[in-house]
Amino acid sequence: MRAMVYRGPYKIRVEEKDIPPIEHPNDAIVRVTRAAICGSDLHLYHGMMPDTRVGMTFGHEFIGVVEQVGSSVRNLKPGDRVMVPFNIFCGTCYFCARGLYSNCHNVNPNATAVGGIYGYSHTCGGYDGGQSEYVRVPFADVGPGLIPDWLEDEDAVLLTDALPTGYFGAQLGSIVEGDTVIVFGAGPVGLFAAKSSWLMGAGRVIVIDHLEYRLEKARTFAHAETYNFAEYDDIVVEMKKATDFLGADVVIDAVGAEADGNFLQHVTSSKFKLQAGSPIALNWAIDSVRKGGTVSVVGAYGPLFSSVKFGDAMNKGLTLRMNQCPVKRQWPRLLEHIRNGHLKPSDIVTHRIPLEHIAEGYHIFSAKLDNCIKPLVIPSAN
Amino acid sequence: MPYTAHKPPRVRSNEELRAAIPGWGADLDPKDRPSVPKEQFDPEFSGAHWEFPERQPEKWPRERSIEHKFLTPVFGTTTPPKGLSGAIRKYSYKKYSEGRAAHWLLLLAADRVDAWEHHLASFATLRPDNPITETGVLSEFTRHGIASRTGTKRADLNHQWIDPIIVGGPWILAGGLAIAAARRLARLRQT
Numbered sequence: 198m199r200a201m202v203y204r205g206p207y208k209i210r211v212e213e214k215d216i217p218p219i220e221h222p223n224d225a226i227v228r229v230t231r232a233a234i235c236g237s238d239l240h241l242y243h244g245m246m247p248d249t250r251v252g253m254t255f256g257h258e259f260i261g262v263v264e265q266v267g268s269s270v271r272n273l274k275p276g277d278r279v280m281v282p283f284n285i286f287c288g289t290c291y292f293c294a295r296g297l298y299s300n301c302h303n304v305n306p307n308a309t310a311v312g313g314i315y316g317y318s319h320t321c322g323g324y325d326g327g328q329s330e331y332v333r334v335p336f337a338d339v340g341p342g343l344i345p346d347w348l349e350d351e352d353a354v355l356l357t358d359a360l361p362t363g364y365f366g367a368q369l370g371s372i373v374e375g376d377t378v379i380v381f382g383a384g385p386v387g388l389f390a391a392k393s394s395w396l397m398g399a400g401r402v403i404v405i406d407h408l409e410y411r412l413e414k415a416r417t418f419a420h421a422e423t424y425n426f427a428e429y430d431d432i433v434v435e436m437k438k439a440t441d442f443l444g445a446d447v448v449i450d451a452v453g454a455e456a457d458g459n460f461l462q463h464v465t466s467s468k469f470k471l472q473a474g475s476p477i478a479l480n481w482a483i484d485s486v487r488k489g490g491t492v493s494v495v496g497a498y499g500p501l502f503s504s505v506k507f508g509d510a511m512n513k514g515l516t517l518r519m520n521q522c523p524v525k526r527q528w529p530r531l532l533e534h535i536r537n538g539h540l541k542p543s544d545i546v547t548h549r550i551p552l553e554h555i556a557e558g559y560h561i562f563s564a565k566l567d568n569c570i571k572p573l574v575i576p577s578a579n
Numbered sequence: 580m581p582y583t584a585h586k587p588p589r590v591r592s593n594e595e596l597r598a599a600i601p602g603w604g605a606d607l608d609p610k611d612r613p614s615v616p617k618e619q620f621d622p623e624f625s626g627a628h629w630e631f632p633e634r635q636p637e638k639w640p641r642e643r644s645i646e647h648k649f650l651t652p653v654f655g656t657t658t659p660p661k662g663l664s665g666a667i668r669k670y671s672y673k674k675y676s677e678g679r680a681a682h683w684l685l686l687l688a689a690d691r692v693d694a695w696e697h698h699l700a701s702f703a704t705l706r707p708d709n710p711i712t713e714t715g716v717l718s719e720f721t722r723h724g725i726a727s728r729t730g731t732k733r734a735d736l737n738h739q740w741i742d743p744i745i746v747g748g749p750w751i752l753a754g755g756l757a758i759a760a761a762r763r764l765a766r767l768r769q770t
């Protein structure tokens with residue numbers, strides 16, 4: 198089969214690999230029909246995530262058709278069209294039993310602090326991902342969901358990570374009616390977080406980024422007010438002015454480890470790996486939320502330390518809430534929202550890249566060329 | 580204004596928002612929010628039919644965090660540790676917990692070693708690593724590299740110039756060293 202393969206920082210290519218075998222009775226092998234590249238993949242691509250090995254196939258957002266199932270699989274059969282959450286999870290450990298699917302304890306021997314994620318380094322379990330023609334899906338009775346007939350493929354693939362994560366990020370904000378919500382980051386996750394904030398009754402939604410074309414999407418797709426932080430000397434002061442000096446009730450960090458806006462913070466994290474992530478957006482969130490307010494963090498950071506402004510968070514009495522998104526928990530409600538026309542996830546898709554050209558897809562998405570917001574990957578088998 | 584008791588007046592009323600934004604307020608009630616409350620005990624909900632999963636066979640000694648009691652019943656099997664990078668990785672897992680910076684710094688160092696082990700090995704194959712195609716950098720010409728970076732203010736331009744140096748630098752250096760070594764050899768042969 199053809200598969201994307203990591204060759205070292207900023208370098209990937211497509212190689213011939215063996216079709217993965219069943220390794221556990223509850224495995225399924227899925228033939229991938231659509232995959233996507235996520236902002237999280239950029240952290241791997243830039244070499245920031247410890248234990249990212251040459252030869253690994255990335256990709257944690259994908260849908261496909263079940264090709265083969267292990268002996269104990271009951272809920273799926275070959276031929277089923279499935280969407281697969283980016284989390285790998287067992288369903289019954291201490292954490293899964295409580296709905297914390299992204300924090301499963303039975304799937305990642307390499308680390309206890311993070312669950313299992315497809316194609317996301319050995320630190321997240323050492324599983325190959327779905328930017329390929331076939332992929333091994335563990336716990337087939339637990340993770341994958343059947344794609345309803347009425348749901349289009351491009352909407353389904355966004356249900357495996359980006360949309361649920363944005364929706365979850367808004368929930369972590371504990372938004373109450375009329376709240377002012379600021380979202381840092383107008384990537385796929387930020388756009389969905391902004392859109393979801395309205396569902397939860399926000400009175401104002403402000404989106405901040407430095408890429409004009411993404412802010413344009415935030416205005417049209419997510420109905421948000423927008424600010425380009427590169428246009429202002431100090432975006433925190435601007436946010437205070439915008440809220441009559443109170444600060445926002447809720448701020449969502451949808452940027453994560455490679456935040457821009459401060460040369461030193463960015464370069465020490467993203468280029469030289471001296472900290473686990475550039476905390477610029479997170480620090481701006483802490484400073485622009487009101488005292489007693491809530492900061493929701495869905496932006497991802499590595500396992501090392503970062504220079505976060507903890508003193509301000511403490512003095513302001515903030516609530517900080519965060520997690521990897523437990524994707525499957527979000528599906529029933531999100532499917533209702535899509536059906537009712539509240540959400541149309543595929544509106545943010547800008548690029549459809551054949552698997553054979555995936556190296557260019559990564560460069561376009563990483564360097565933010567060609568007005569790229571969400572690139573999908575189309576495996577050659579179809 | 581924070582200097583007095585009341586919330587700032589609403590910019591738009593609920594009615595205005597409902598009219599302008601599809602689905603506004605549909606999840607106002609926290610009961611409609613799937614991750615509220617955070618923990619909801621329901622082991623049956625997931626579709627799992629085991630109390631503890633069957634164990635996947637361990638085909639080679641699988642490295643694991645010393646914060647785990649045992650090897651997890653299911654695990655990934657891609658790219659087993661090999662070579663010098665593999666030795667560094669195994670050492671890091673065996674010796675340091677996730678709480679130690681040394682654990683992560685060793686793993687990051689192993690990643691850099693791994694990349695160079697593979698680059699060098701690739702030169703002995705029919706498909707040597709090619710930094711031009713593998714970085715996708717040619718898309719700069721087909722996907723509006725210049726237009727994408729001009730006309731608006733972008734905060735990432737102040738560091739994007741570093742990427743070609745980080746990525747290309749070692750290749751140019753390695754190429755230079757190879758040429759110097761070849762010249763040296765040639766000269767030695769002549770004398």
Ligand SMILES: NC(=O)c1ccc[n+]([C@@H]2O[C@H](COP(=O)([O-])OP(=O)(O)OC[C@H]3O[C@@H](n4cnc5c(N)ncnc54)[C@H](O)[C@@H]3O)[C@@H](O)[C@H]2O)c1
Pocket residue numbers: 235236237238239240358359362381382383384385386387405406407408411426451452453454455456457458477478494495496497498520521522570
């Ligand atoms: N928690 C989860 O479950 C989960 C799931 C998916 C993605 N993520 C993380 O969410 C983050 C965003 O993902 P994405 O796919 O939208 O990525 P993306 O790279 O497309 O988007 C990030 C955006 O942030 C902008 N940005 C950079 N610095 C900023 C700053 N200081 N202030 C405001 N905006 C800034 C960038 O211009 C970009 O538009 C990543 O860190 C990713 O790893 C987390």
Ligand SMILES: [Zn+2]
Pocket residue numbers: 235236237238257283358359
């Ligand atoms: Zn992701």
Ligand SMILES: [Zn+2]
Pocket residue numbers: 286287288289290291292293294300301302303
């Ligand atoms: Zn579990």
